[in-house]
Amino acid sequence: MNRITPKIALVTGASSGIGQATAERLANAGYKVFGTSRRGAQAGKQAFEMLALDVTSDASVEAAVGEVIRREGRIDLLVNNAGFGVAPAGAEESSMEQARAIFETNFFGLIRMTRAVVPHMRRHGSGRIINIGSVLGFLPMPYGALYAATKHAVAGYSESLDHELRTRGIRVSVVEPAYTKTPFDANFMEPDATLDEYREARAGVTKRVNEVMATAEQPGVVADAVLKAASAVRPQLKYAAGSLAKRLRFLRRFAPAALVDAGIRKDLRLDATAAPQPARTARAF
Template sequence: MTNAKIALVTGASSGIGEATAQRLAAVGYKVYGTSRRGHQPAKQSFEMLTLDVTNDASVTAAVGEVIQREDRIDLLVNNAGFGVAPAGAEESSIEQARKIFETNFFGLVRMTRAVLPQMRRQGSGRIINIGSVLGFLPMPYGALYAATKHAVEGYSESLDHELRTRGIRVSIIEPAYTKTPFDSNFMEPDDKLEDYREARAGVSRRINEVMATAESPDVVAEAVLDAANAAHPKIRYAAGKLANRLRLLRRFAPAGLVDAGIRKDLRLDARPTSASSRPARAF
């Protein structure tokens, strides 16, 4: 392992992060996973560190510890994040909007800024950001999460242009629905309105239907490995069959057709049975 590449994977206690850390370790990377608790599961193939991506000091300490131990970081996988349970955009407060951006976007920026000085000294490195198909598609009743993933897309593509001549490349992994405990960490909207109740419930039902046949996080981990090991990495990697289909649709299908397909799939054009003339709070 003395010549192993060093990988740092955030949000590695479960789901996509854990699968990615295990896959990288299996092919010879020395992997440091992170979570807010830093719990080390039994028989894990990688070491866990405590790291809160929303805290500057925590990020600095964890990255500094890896550099102190290994004197390099070859790969950063920014995976840590969470979502909001299906809700209308106006059902989440500004405070909730700030909270999800603090983790899903600014946490990624903190981690990137922390590893880049070391990668620039090395003259090499890979940064792989776990995005989503919602980085290029809208998600009605998931606007805040989709907004964070759109931000990840723009940041990553711009950053890749800045760093290529320094031997550092940036890629985005774009999964669709993935079978993970992700929804167990959903933040409930804090300003629910009766006007959105039926649509909110309908979108939740549809998501549950699709999740029943969702792909394994191993599919995403394999895409991360492809991006990490590619001699000439792409900026975007669709992870899984559905993600690939959606990427092709977005690229080649008329915008009106894509728009109509989203509305039909989520049954958004059904008339509500109890719409009120003015918003009423649901308690």
């Protein structure tokens, strides 16, 4: 009997949460999976091998991708999952350094990985790239401006890239989850320039996010969407991961903008915590 050669998958940020669930799901589906994290190999039995990789480092990215190519000769699937968020905060409550840091990982890290892998896919004339986006990439959340901005960037980059690469046998998709129960929120970067003016609203949004996270869907829901995108004969550009993500995409597409806007503000109780407006003064002409 002919031996079937498994497809090779590389999944970033696979030490926990969505990345780990995705790597396990792909391995169970027959892929040979290499997961990555800054710490590299971890104790315990896993269905996939872990490699050390820091997506913010050109040298680290080149080394990890080169190791997979040296050992396997190809990469058939890249899942760009590595990323982090900032705890709920006003847009002006993060310094420029913090803004650069989140883009360095969530967006430029994704670009580094793509640039390192695409040449190998082009030579083989095939490949899939799946980027983990977010519903915040099409429906921005107040007090989450920086994270939403990175996910908008991911969505735009992915759509352009798919147009460029599909004639070379490579397809690009974005998987967009909503709230997902992972250690992700435990690793939030705290805002580094907090202002008293936002304290009450920030606390209210944080409380509401915690309430929703208590009933959030499991990371396996996102892993299922990744596997669906990876194995589709005619892959879609975007996949909503989970029931809430699908509802939000429907609302964004078909509901009046004013209705969606009011719904967001009501759900996060923003107007209830709005700062009092200054008294109007008479103007002399």
